[in-house]
Structures are given as structure tokens and as C-alpha cells.
Amino acid sequence: MDLSWMGWTTPTAIFFIVIASLIAVMCAWEVVSPGGQPRKGILRFETTRGDRLFVTLLGSAFINLAWLAVFGSPLWWALVLCAFFALLVFLFV
Known part of the structure; x- marks a missing residue:
């Protein structure tokens, strides 16, 4: 398979x-400490660890684009x- 058309640079690979790695760590965390009780934070709706990771990744994308x-x-x-x-996000959401 020829992937030379893709822009695989070192920063892309690191990304x-x-x-x-973040997804793997979250899976391991769930195995070690199952459940991850949903909690209500400043957004006033229940979020789990995975929800907070998603919010973090989405927010980080917007922070980088704005930067x-x-x-x-x-x-x-x-x-x-x-x-x-x-x-x-992980402390207050």
C-alpha cells in the first residue's frame, strides 16, 4: 500500500x-477503577471520564486553531x- 500521498510528518505521527495513548490510558483507568461515576460539574449535566476527555480534546483543537x-x-x-x-476540565466539569 502506497501512502506517499499522505502528509505523514513527525508532528502528525506524534499527534x-x-x-x-490517551485512549489506552483511559481504557486502563477504567479496568483498574471501573465505573468512573458520572458527576455534575460546572456544565450542570452528568459527565464521565470519557466525556471529559472528549471535551478536552475538542476544546484543545479550538484553542490551537484560535492560537x-x-x-x-x-x-x-x-x-x-x-x-x-x-x-x-478534569477537575471541574
Whole structure:
């Protein structure tokens, strides 16, 4: 199979490895501590660990797009902002 038409760069590979790793960690967390009791946070509806991961990934995508629109690259400070956002989501949502 020839995949030369795809833009497989090192950052692209890292991106997919990180997403796959996050999903694997969430699966392992669920095996170790089943259930992950849904809770109501600041959004006022029940969320599970998977919901909070999805919100984090979606929010991080928008943070990076906004960063590119306003500041351009590099995205290192956007990555720091995304990590802080993830912490807030898992603590309060």
C-alpha cells in the first residue's frame, strides 16, 4: 500500500500517537477503577471520564486553531494552555 500521498510528518505521527495513548490510558483507568461515576460539574449535566476527555480534546483543537489565527506558529504556548485547560476540565466539569 502506497501512502506517499499522505502528509505523514513527525508532528502528525506524534499527534496520532498521543491520541491513541490517551485512549489506552483511559481504557486502563477504567479496568483498574471501573465505573468512573458520572458527576455534575460546572456544565450542570452528568459527565464521565470519557466525556471529559472528549471535551478536552475538542476544546484543545479550538484553542490551537484560535492560537494559529491570532499568533501563528509555533504552538508551544498553545500546548501549555491546552494542558491547563485539560486540568480544569478534569477537575471541574
